[in-house]
Amino acid sequence: MKKKLLIQTTDLSLSFPSASGKLQILNSVNFSLFEEETVALVGPSGSGKSSLLMLLGGLEDCESGSIIVNGSEITKLSEDQLTNLRKKTMGIVFQSFHLIPTITALDNVSIPLELAGHLNVKNRAIEILNEVGLEKRLNHFPSQLSGGEQQRVAIARALAIKPKIILADEPTGNLDQNTGLKIIDLLFSLNKKNKSSLVIVTHSTELAEKCQRQVKLEDGKTIESNW
DSSP: OOEEEEEEEEEEEEEEETTTTEEEEEEEEEEEEEOEEEEEEETTSSSSHHEEEHHHTTSSSSEEEEETTTTTEESSSOOHHHHHHHHHEEEEETTTTOTTTOHHHHHHHHHHHHHHTOOOOOHHHHHHHTTTTTTHHHHHHHHGHHHHHHHHHHHHHHHHOOOOOEEESSSSSOOOOOHHHHHHHHHHHHHHHHTEEEEOOOOOOHTTTTEEEEEEEEEEEEEEEEE
């Protein structure tokens, strides 16, 4: 049975002005993601991996090209439409956690559920925090948690709505190796359980090899795609 296409980019380009002239970040990138697929975005620093991920999540605007996410051309959506699509379809995990420091782990995870109109926010937030092993940290603030625990909260927040698509930008970049390995195992385990699709930016060969496919970027271009 053919898998559904969840993301398709066509001739995607992005550039920024710089003191020395136009800086080309992405140059006519074509990328696809199918349901229940895991893809690693790999390549040297500055190759455009994180920029591509941000474009896929609608967190940056492209210069030219198209991005279709779950059947919608997101470059043509209003900010409200894009926000609505994202909160129902995507979970995003950042390297630096991006937790709200003034609220508890439970409240951090509850926010996307509330925005998505979930009917039983507290129970679902507790459920997913239990799944990531933080049942004893529900009422702790981010400053009271270790780096690994904060990333677990961030993963719980991203996966709380059971999104079709998970975008992860170097999710172990701020963690020691042992903690990072545990976080990766957790992320892949929950992704498989929820039958989501995962796009992960990484410099780690070991992590990339856990994915079904690797897409390599260099100088803003997709130069390799291993199936």
